Amino acid sequence: xxxxxxxxxxxxxxxxxxxxxxxxxxxxxxxxxxxxxxxxxxxxxxxxxxxxxxxxxxxxxxxxxxxxxxxxxxxxxxxxxxxxxxxxxxxxxxxxxxxxxxxxxxxxxxxxxxxxxxxxxxxxxxxxxxxxxxxxxxxxxxxxxxxxxxxxxxxxxxxxxxxxxxxxxxxxxxxxxxxxxxxxxxxxxxxxxxxxxxxxxxxxxxxxxxxxxxxxxxxxxxxxxxxxxxxxxxxxxxxxxxxxxxxxxxxxxxxxxxxxxxxxxxxxxxxxxxxxxxxxxxxxxxxxxxxxxxxxxxxxxxxxxxxxxxxxxxxxxxxxxxxxxxxxxxxxxxxxxxxxxxxxxxxxxxxxxxxxxxxxxxxxxxxxxxxxxxxxxxxxxxxx
Numbered sequence: 001x002x003x004x005x006x007x008x009x010x011x012x013x014x015x016x017x018x019x020x021x022x023x024x025x026x027x028x029x030x031x032x033x034x035x036x037x038x039x040x041x042x043x044x045x046x047x048x049x050x051x052x053x054x055x056x057x058x059x060x061x062x063x064x065x066x067x068x069x070x071x072x073x074x075x076x077x078x079x080x081x082x083x084x085x086x087x088x089x090x091x092x093x094x095x096x097x098x099x100x101x102x103x104x105x106x107x108x109x110x111x112x113x114x115x116x117x118x119x120x121x122x123x124x125x126x127x128x129x130x131x132x133x134x135x136x137x138x139x140x141x142x143x144x145x146x147x148x149x150x151x152x153x154x155x156x157x158x159x160x161x162x163x164x165x166x167x168x169x170x171x172x173x174x175x176x177x178x179x180x181x182x183x184x185x186x187x188x189x190x191x192x193x194x195x196x197x198x199x200x201x202x203x204x205x206x207x208x209x210x211x212x213x214x215x216x217x218x219x220x221x222x223x224x225x226x227x228x229x230x231x232x233x234x235x236x237x238x239x240x241x242x243x244x245x246x247x248x249x250x251x252x253x254x255x256x257x258x259x260x261x262x263x264x265x266x267x268x269x270x271x272x273x274x275x276x277x278x279x280x281x282x283x284x285x286x287x288x289x290x291x292x293x294x295x296x297x298x299x300x301x302x303x304x305x306x307x308x309x310x311x312x313x314x315x316x317x318x319x320x321x322x323x324x325x326x327x328x329x330x331x332x333x334x335x336x337x338x339x340x341x342x343x344x345x346x347x348x349x350x351x352x353x354x355x356x357x358x359x360x361x362x363x364x365x366x367x368x369x370x371x372x373x374x375x376x377x378x379x380x381x382x383x384x
Contacts, residue, residue, distance in 0.1 A: 043117070049062060077124045079123060081101075094111075108136055216259065238285060243286060249290070265307070269309070274319055277311075320384075335370060
């Protein structure tokens with residue numbers, strides 16, 4: 001599929017390039033050949049070089065030279081239809097013409113010779129080119145049709161250019177979405193295969209041990225990877241539910257209290273006015289966002305810390321979720337990176353967990369900020 005799409009896009013680009021080159025080449029050929037053709041030999045100019053005086057025709061030497069250079073000929077036919085002057089006249093060109101003959105060849109051919117005419121006081125000058133050297137065709141178009149073409153032509157050109165630009169983009173977008181879907185399905189399949197042996201390992205190791213903690217990290221990494229792929233590609237299916245934040249926070253904090261008996265302590269502080277505060281979102285995404293922030297504090301404080309989760313109301317009646325730890329914090333440089341706008345690069349610049357947090361916040365238009373003081377605290381603030 002990738003090769004087909006790339007081929008189609010390449011073909012379109014090549015066609016556009018060839019069209020431009022062909023037009024330029026045709027223009028150059030037309031200019032070069034026209035410069036040497038009889039059409040460029042002004043019939044009027046030739047006529048001026050042939051003088052009729054006292055019944056005798058006298059031509060300038062340049063007339064003979066021009067005609068020979070272009071392998072052409074010239075004759076003058078008087079009002080009676082007789083040829084009264086010639087230069088290089090072919091043997092198969094008649095010496096007498098009727099009115100019908102003149103009417104026929106004046107716009108077309110004379111014995112298959114393409115000819116051009118010029119009216120003189122005493123007759124008609126006829127200048128002919130070699131056979132098969134010039135193609136002559138009379139084109140008749142109604143003025144209304146021509147005006148319509150003039151109006152429609154720019155629109156058609158613009159439309160064609162837009163199609164050539166947009167069509168490859170649409171094709172490429174569909175191919176990219178198909179590729180993203182395949183990648184997500186592949187990662188989801190691998191994640192599913194990892195969960196089963198991981199669950200067995202977690203069930204057999206000692207609670208609170210280093211192995212269990214690493215198993216938790218692997219589990220979170222797998223979950224974040226699946227979530228990140230779906231959010232990044234925009235093709236994940238998420239529910240829109242009414243979620244009460246207070247019960248969800250109690251459940252999450254309770255899970256961490258039961259999972260980390262040593263080194264880490266967890267505190268939950270909630271404003272009673274927000275006991276029934278609800279949001280419209282997907283429970284899995286909101287849980288993932290909150291858990292990633294708590295797990296981030298755990299991951300960056302290996303020797304333990306106190307983690308406080310609080311929910312309060314701001315002046316506008318919005319819920320403000322704060323997750324704060326009293327651990328090692330982070331540098332000012334890293335803090336600037338964390339608070340910077342989320343980049344579209346697939347590889348995260350500050351951890352997959354925080355990247356997912358920011359993706360969920362962007363999806364639901366929550367305002368998230370990070371604050372820290374080195375060796376003192378790290379705080380996450382989300383206005384929901």
